[in-house]
Amino acid sequence: MARKAAIIGGGVIGGGWAARFLLNGWNVAVFDPDPEAERKIGEVMANARAALPALSDVPLPPEGTLSFAGTITEAVEGADYIQESVSERLELKHRVFAQIQQSSHGVPIGSSTSGFKPSELQENAADPSVILVAHPFNPVYLLPLAEVVPSPKSDAKVVEKAKEILREIGMFPLHVRKEIDAHIADRFLEAVWREALWLVKDGVATTEEIDEAIRMGFGLRWGQMGLFETYRVAGGEAGMKHFMAQFGPCLKWPWTKLMDVPEFTDELVDLIAGQSDAQSGKYSIRELERIRDGNLIGFLRVLKDRDWGAGRVLKEHDRMLAAQLPAPPKAEALVMAHMQVLPGWIDYNGHMTESRYLFASSETCDNFLRLIGADMDYVKGGHSYYTAESHIIHAGEAKLGDRLTGTLQVLHADDKRLHVFISILKGDEPVATVEQILLHVDMKAGKTCAAAPEVLAKLMPIAEAHKALPKPASAGRHVGQRRA
C-alpha cells in the first residue's frame, strides 16, 4: 500500500516536496491555511510532472493521491513522514511541531528551515528526538540535495529512517555532522548574496552582469565538481597544496574589506528589483521556471550519462525503481522499455527529433540484450552484438512528455545473427518501427563469432516462441517500397 507524507506549509518549497512524494508513488496530505494553496501546489505539480519523470529511465510508480487537510492533525494522521515548510519564524515552527506531536508519535519530522539549528527547533518539543532539519533546494522536485542535520538529542534510528525515505524519493541526503546556523550550503549563498549586494549598491555591477559573471564561468564548474575538487584540478600537477599556497595569501588581501553587512534600505531593494526587471522581466516567473527546469534536466541527464555527481543519484534511484518491476512475459512481442519524450528529444519543429526514434529503439534492444545475458559484463569479456543495419519506418509522431513503450519481436536468430523487429508505441499505436540485423562479434578480433552458450540458451527459446507470431507487415521491405 502507498505510504503517506504530510506536508505542512504549501509554498514553493512545500509544493516541491509534495510533488516529489506524489510522483514517487506516495499519498500526500497538505496543510496550509492559505486559500490559494491548492492552486499554487497545482502549478508546482504541473511543472514537476513535466520535469521529474524526464530524469528516470524506468517507469515511476503510479502517482499517489493528493489531498488538502483542514487541520494539522488531519494532515499527519497515519503519515509515515512529515515535512514542515512554514515561514522562517521559530515560534511558528514550535507551534506547528506541538500540534503535530499531539497525534503523531515516532514519525520523522523534517524541517525545511534554511537557518535554524535542529536543537533550536527541538526546544520545548513533546518528543525532540524525531525533529530534524531536512533542508532542500529549489526546485525541490529536481535538485537532489537535502541537508539532513540532527542534534545530539536526535534519535539516530529516526535520522537513518528519514535519510532512507529521502533516497527512495530520489534525493541525496547530506548528513551534516555538526549543527551550525544555516547548515552548509546556505552559508555560501549568504556570503555570495552579501558580496553581490555590495557590488550592486556601489554601482560596480548590475544584477545581470553579476549573473553573467557566475553562469559563464564558475557556475558551470560547480554544477559538476564543487569548490575543492575544482581547485585541486586548478592546482595542476602540483596539486592541492600548491593551489593553497597560491590562493591562501589572497585571504589577507584587501578583497576581504567588504565583509560588513550592507544596510538593507528601500533604495537598495528598489535598485535590485529594478535591475532584475530589466534583466529578466521579459519572461514571466512561470516561463523562467520552465527554462530553468529544462536546463537542469539537461545538466542532470549529462551527469547521468557520465555516471558522475548528481547523475549517480539518479542512476541509483533507477536501480531502486527497477528492482520493484515485474519480469517481462515471453510468449508475445516483449515489452522491453518504457520511456518518456524529454525536452532534449524535441527538434525545432516541436516534434521528437528523427534520431531519437532510433535512440528509443536502441534502448529497447539494449534491454533485450541484457535480458538474454549480453549485458555490460558480457561486453567487458570482449563480446557484443553490433547493429549491422536498420530500417526505420515512421508511422506517427511523438511529442514532448509522451510516454512511449518499446516492444521487440525476434524474426530470426542463429548463433551469430539476430534479426529483430522493434515497435515504438504511443498507447497501442506505433509511432515508428525498426527492423534490425545485429551480428555477434568478438570485439578484439573485429570479427563475427558465435554467441556464448549461456546467451543462446536464453535467446533461442524466445526466438522459437516468436515463430508463432505473425510476421509484421512492414518487415522485409526496402526504402520506398509500397505496401502490398
Added chain:
Amino acid sequence: MARKAAIIGGGVIGGGWAARFLLNGWNVAVFDPDPEAERKIGEVMANARAALPALSDVPLPPEGTLSFAGTITEAVEGADYIQESVSERLELKHRVFAQIQQSSHGVPIGSSTSGFKPSELQENAADPSVILVAHPFNPVYLLPLAEVVPSPKSDAKVVEKAKEILREIGMFPLHVRKEIDAHIADRFLEAVWREALWLVKDGVATTEEIDEAIRMGFGLRWGQMGLFETYRVAGGEAGMKHFMAQFGPCLKWPWTKLMDVPEFTDELVDLIAGQSDAQSGKYSIRELERIRDGNLIGFLRVLKDRDWGAGRVLKEHDRMLAAQLPAPPKAEALVMAHMQVLPGWIDYNGHMTESRYLFASSETCDNFLRLIGADMDYVKGGHSYYTAESHIIHAGEAKLGDRLTGTLQVLHADDKRLHVFISILKGDEPVATVEQILLHVDMKAGKTCAAAPEVLAKLMPIAEAHKALPKPASAGRHVGQRRA
C-alpha cells in the same frame, strides 16, 4: 593571413589561452622561462583539442602554429594581441609590461590577474592606455567568461578591440565598468573559499561534504542562471521584492559571525590537502581534467541546444565561423556537414552509439534542406519535410574525437517526395550510409503537399545533376539482403 597572439607565462592559464587562440586559427608565440613549459602546454593542448572542437557545429579554422620564444621581445614581435599570465606579483607584472612595451606599440595587452586592478597594472607603464585586465576562468579553452576591466586611463578603442578579439575566439567578454579588487567573480569565490575554510577548520564538514553541498544543489542552478535570476524565480509569483523581504533580514542573523579570516596555518593546509586526497585521490589530475571537461562539454551542449546562457555564446561563435566558409559545390554528392564525435555520442562499448549515426545523417540532411530553402522560416510558415523511412547500413566504426563528413546524393525528387542517400564518412571511408524518403507536408493539415516553387527551383536542378551520379550499391536493398 593568420594573426598572432603572444602568451607571456605558460602555466595552466597561459596554456589555456594559447589553446583557445591556436584552435581558432591564430599563430601563438609563448614566452615562459620554465624549462617544463613546452611539455606543460603540450598537455593543455591535448586536452583542448579533445574538447573545444566538440562545442562547434561548423569546422574550426585550421589550427595555427605554436612557437616558443626565447625572449619577451621575440614573443611579442608582430603580435596582434598580447596576454600576460605570470604569477600574481605586481612588481613582476610591471617588469613584464615594461619589456613588452619596449617593442610593442598600440597592441592590447590583457592581464589574467584575478586580484589586481588595471590602474595598479598600469603604474609606471610606458603606455598605460593599452593595458587592461582580461581575466579568464579555468579551463580557459572551455569556459566563455573573460572579465574585461579597463581603468580611466585605458583607451576605449583598445578595450573594444580586445573585446572583439575575445569574441572571435569564442569568449564572452564581460565589461566591468568600475575597477575593484578581484573584479566580480573572484569576490564571490573568495567569500565562499573563506567560509569553506572555516567549515573544514571547525570540523563542521569535510571537503567532500562541502563539494556535495554545492554540486547537488545550487551549483546546478548557477550553471544556467546566476544568483539574481535564480532568486527571482524562487520568489515565486510575488517576485524579487518578496524574495528580498524574505531573505534580506537573514543578513542580520548570526550566520555572518564567521566573517573573520581564518588563520592560514600548516595544520589547516594539511587538513584540507588530506581530506582532498581522501575525496579525489583515486583520480589523477589529468583524469579529473578529462572528467571535468566532459561534464562541461555536456552542460555547454545542453545550453547550446536550448539557446540559453553560455550556449548563446557558442551559437554566435558558430555564426561567425560559418560566415567565413565557402559555398558547397553542386555537381557531385554534396558535402553538407562536418562533425566531430563528442563524448555524449559514445556508448558503454566506447563506440559511437547507434542512434548518433542517424543523428549525423539528420544534421547532414537538415543542412541540405536549408540549402534548398526549406529552413526554419519555411517551417514557421507551416511546411516541412518529414522523414518517412530510413535504412541505415553500418560499414565501420567511429570513435571519440573522430572527424566525420556527411555527404548527400539525391536519388529522386518530385514535388512531394525526396529520396536521398547520405554517407557519413571518416576520411574517405563511409562508417554508415542512410537511404531515406522524405515527404513534403503541410504541417497544420497533417498531409503531404507540393513543396513551394522557390524550394523546387533549388531542389530540382540538384536532382537533375545527380542523375549523372552512379546509384550507390547499397541503395534499394531490404534489411538482411545480401550484396549481389
